[in-house]
Amino acid sequence: MPTATVEDYLKQIYLESGEKLLPMGQLATALDVTPGTATAMVKRLAASKMVLYQPYNGVQLTPQGKHTALDVLRRHRLIESFLVEVLKIDWADVHEEAEQLEHAVSPRLLDAIDSLLGHPQFDPHGDPIPDGGGDISHQSNQLLAECQVGSQYRIARIADQRNEFLHFLAKHNLRPGNLVTILSSDPASEAMTLRTDLAGNDVTLAITAASRILVCEP
Amino acid sequence: MPTATVEDYLKQIYLESGEKLLPMGQLATALDVTPGTATAMVKRLAASKMVLYQPYNGVQLTPQGKHTALDVLRRHRLIESFLVEVLKIDWADVHEEAEQLEHAVSPRLLDAIDSLLGHPQFDPHGDPIPDGGGDISHQSNQLLAECQVGSQYRIARIADQRNEFLHFLAKHNLRPGNLVTILSSDPASEAMTLRTDLAGNDVTLAITAASRILVCEP
């Protein structure tokens, strides 16, 4: 049985490395540990065949490591959904809660949650929930940052779990499922302005921030 | 912030020591560690003022240790209630689930659970749930083992969390709230026979086992 720490490393490697090698520094930053700590752990992970490790180059999951990572991700995202749907925990807070709970739920409990929710496909941030067999859907959304001024879109997914960011989005009604219209986008100030409802509650944010909001056709 | 292990030790000391000193061997057995391990931990606990430790004599909680123990117990028992009420997990299984989850729930989440359940006083095993301030009710029930043959009682509490025992009880309808009539009690065979319903589904168990079933007037 992998430890909670091991699960966190594998999950993070999955999230940050898209098929390519993930540099150690990036992993260390994401997990908030020193580079030396990450190196030590990745060596252990490599010894147990969960990752491929190329010194000075980076890490990558093996099929076995990916399997575990997807299992952790399934737990995490089902728990997030459960916390929002059943316990009415604030949408912007569930990530942190799930971060702890994901290591404490048994398969039996997870099944109960999954059934109660009716086998959801997506979590409250719009992230796909891997199924029990380790399959995960990859639908392609566009970055809000690269969309057309004047058009309306539906928010599909938020690709940033930072508490602060999520609270900002929640305050301005920018959650998955909701509609936004791009009022303007200005490369000079690197900002764009959105209309989130009919009442004229507009919001301006940096284009870098908008690149973490994924949208689809309304 | 105490670690999960520290919380387990404090909880166990609370459960096994009734105001008196708890011998180290008993603590070690309850936690399934070697005696030396328990000694080492208890020394650390004593250094941080959570327990009083008298070498060769035993341990006891300080007020501070008791406060933490009751907090853990509150989490544990609220979670058990939640798992039974909301997630419909088998009554006999929730103890083990809660054993893990109790270390992963935040105060915010616990409040949500407590509210959703309507601030319950007792958990599914009939154990009292400490309130947020660390107060716990001590109602006095009688041991089923010491009750009168021929009389009927209401099951109030099960003082044994072992999976095997709970499944046995569940199978024979011996849960808190249900009624039992004592048909016979035989000191020679050290067994007693109970009637659990009108259909004549009787069950025979050892008097030692019946001493872990607490009852009150119907």
Add this chain to the structure above:
DNA sequence: AGATAAATTTTGACTTCTCAAAAATATTAT
């Protein structure tokens, strides 16, 4: 290419938790 800067790995050390086995202390029984 050579020097500087950046990223990565190594080394030494520390905490928490654990066990096995030896040593010390209490308890019990004759």
Add this chain to the structure above:
DNA sequence: ATAATATTTTTGAGAAGTCAAAATTTATCT
């Protein structure tokens, strides 16, 4: 009271996870 027994503590060791700082390797920039 003294030997035998049971309990508890000590000692030595190891795994997991971490950091700080030194050493190494790779990348970058004249």
